[in-house]
Amino acid sequence: MRLDASLRERLRRLAGPECESLPFEAVERVVERVRRDGPQIVRGARRRRRLVGALALAGAAAAVFAATVWRESIRAVVFGPLRPAPSPVVQPAQCAQRPLPATRFREGVLNLGPAGRMTLIDGGRADVLEASPCRLVVALHAGGLDVHAADLGGGALRVEAGSVVVEVRGTRFRVQWVGAGVRVSVREGRVEVRRGAQKWYLASGEQREVDANERAASRRQADTRHEAAGEDFERLQPLRETSSDAPVPPGSASRHGEEGSPDSLVARAARLLRAGDLDGARAAYRAAGQGRGATAESAWIALARLEHRVGRFDEALRALTERRRRFGRGALGAEADALGWRIALEAGDERGGEFFARRLVREHPAGPHADAARRWLERRQVFIERGADGDS
Amino acid sequence: MDEAIALPVVRAEPSWLARARRGERDALERLARETLPYVQRLLGRLLGPRADLEDLVQNVYVELLRALPGFRGDSRLSTFVGGIVVRVARRAMRPTAFERHRASWDAEPGDPAAGPDERVSAARRLARVRAALDRVGERKRVAFLLWALEGMSPEQIAELTGASVAATRSRIFYAQRALLAAAREDPELAEWLVESERNP
Structure with a gap:
């Protein structure tokens, strides 16, 4: 970038040393105006500068004041009152201050004080593996165990039966060996049942039998299914042992033989649901879903929502799969896929979530969930790529 | 560069400058008298002959007086005043105002040592140079005119315009290139160019 000194010299010669200047009278007019108006202009500018400075100072002081003294009040106005953070270090859980009255079964009973009570049934045999105030782990070797978890005070209560782990989310449940399997039935509240990577949530009135000796086999089976299925999530559907054996309460709808239009059946399902008859509602939704039209299609989605709400993710996905089989993309495809995406993620099935998200983007690109699905897929892609980088 | 105007107020006594900052009438008058030649000269270099030169000078002083309380003496007074002049000149360069008030290029004074014919010819050529520079942006034009006609260094121009030295050099270079390109299309x-190159 060379500047041409010779050109500059020639231009300076061309312009000459002189420049146009104002005549004497004009110069005097300028000076006179500066003399006349100058003091006022300068004082006005000084006042403005002082005002701006004072305002800036006041603003800064107010910000500092707000950030220190009034921080909590302002935060309370904007975000609601502050609640103490539930930090286990700063504030130990309530359970820490309540030592367990007993750490061994005595005459088939383990008294947990305010945390509840465990009772061995059917000649049950169990060992307490861990018994600290905030964590109780019991291994059930044979027979059954009635658990009444009353107030755990933030602690954990777990029963292990072979490879099946039942973790307390609620209050009363039973774990029982049935042949090679373990039956978990919940009377009150909610429990989480795990076997390896699989997880089920059981709500009040539900029970489930889990084969405790097929941990490795079932994992292999699931992996094989995943590999074979590729993008086809329908073939990744839950394992067979997820059927619910909960008794059907008297007076509720039977599982089969529901009759009526989809509209009346859906209305009936809603009524049963309000009355707490989950199985009756399920049956009514299924019956409604046998019909045709938008109501029948929506019945499968309603059923999926119901199953999702009680933590039966496999059943929820099965209901969505049935909807897809019967109605294809349908009128409610976007809603169904968005629900499936959410359920799969909550069930910890990332690949299932990816399947639904991809279908959502592909089939309903302008839908309200497509953007969110797209962003999630991008993040997942980045995560997978980073993971791959890390592995390499 | 040695011919560039030396502003007397560069050596201004701090006492009257301080009084001017407080708005004292005599000190302000002195400030105006000391800086007027510099202001006129810079405006003339940047804008050429203008019918509204007096208005522009008044504008410079209004802005100068408003900014005076903020002048702490960290930079030279010539830089402070020059910055304001450049700002006013750039505003005046914008096409609407520029076209409305531009006087005939023939009014450019030229070299007083030259004869009358030569002065007319120089004024016409200078008008053509300015017309060629009209095609480049204000910032480039200001930098080039201060460098070429006023003899300022890129460092001085950078200080005056608030730009970096590299940016200033680049602006001068691009304006120079535009001028040479225009010169190739303009026979005069x-x-x-050829003539002045032969007879330096």
Whole structure:
């Protein structure tokens, strides 16, 4: 970038040393105006500068004041009152201050004080593996165990039966060996049942039998299914042992033989649901879903929502799969896929979530969930790529 | 560069400058008298002959007086005043105002040592140079005119315009390139370039 000194010299010669200047009278007019108006202009500018400075100072002081003294009040106005953070270090859980009255079964009973009570049934045999105030782990070797978890005070209560782990989310449940399997039935509240990577949530009135000796086999089976299925999530559907054996309460709808239009059946399902008859509602939704039209299609989605709400993710996905089989993309495809995406993620099935998200983007690109699905897929892609980088 | 105007107020006594900052009438008058030649000269270099030169000078002083309380003496007074002049000149360069008030290029004074014919010819050529520079942006034009006609260094121009030295050099270079390109299309400018190169 060379500047041409010779050109500059020639231009300076061309312009000459002189420049146009104002005549004497004009110069005097300028000076006179500066003399006349100058003091006022300068004082006005000084006042403005002082005002701006004072305002800036006041603003800064107010910000500092707000950030220190009034921080909590302002935060309370904007975000609601502050609640103490539930930090286990700063504030130990309530359970820490309540030592367990007993750490061994005595005459088939383990008294947990305010945390509840465990009772061995059917000649049950169990060992307490861990018994600290905030964590109780019991291994059930044979027979059954009635658990009444009353107030755990933030602690954990777990029963292990072979490879099946039942973790307390609620209050009363039973774990029982049935042949090679373990039956978990919940009377009150909610429990989480795990076997390896699989997880089920059981709500009040539900029970489930889990084969405790097929941990490795079932994992292999699931992996094989995943590999074979590729993008086809329908073939990744839950394992067979997820059927619910909960008794059907008297007076509720039977599982089969529901009759009526989809509209009346859906209305009936809603009524049963309000009355707490989950199985009756399920049956009514299924019956409604046998019909045709938008109501029948929506019945499968309603059923999926119901199953999702009680933590039966496999059943929820099965209901969505049935909807897809019967109605294809349908009128409610976007809603169904968005629900499936959410359920799969909550069930910890990332690949299932990816399947639904991809279908959502592909089939309903302008839908309200497509953007969110797209962003999630991008993040997942980045995560997978980073993971791959890390592995390499 | 040695011919660039030396502003007397560069050596201004801090006492009257301080009084001017407080708005004292005599000190302000002195400030105006000391800086007027510099202001006129810079405006003349940047804008050429203008019918509204007096208005522009008044504008410079209004802005100068408003900014005076903020002048702490960290930079030279010439830089402070020059910055304001450049700002006013750039505003005046914008096409609407510029076209409305531009006087005939023939009014450019030229070299007083030259004869009357030569002065007319120089004024016409200078008008063509300015017309060629009209095609480049204000910032480039200001930098080039201060460098070429006023003899300022890129460092001085950078200080005046608040730009970096590299940016200033680049602006001068691009304006120079535009001028040479225009000169190739203008027979009179082309002739002047050849002629002036032969007779330095």
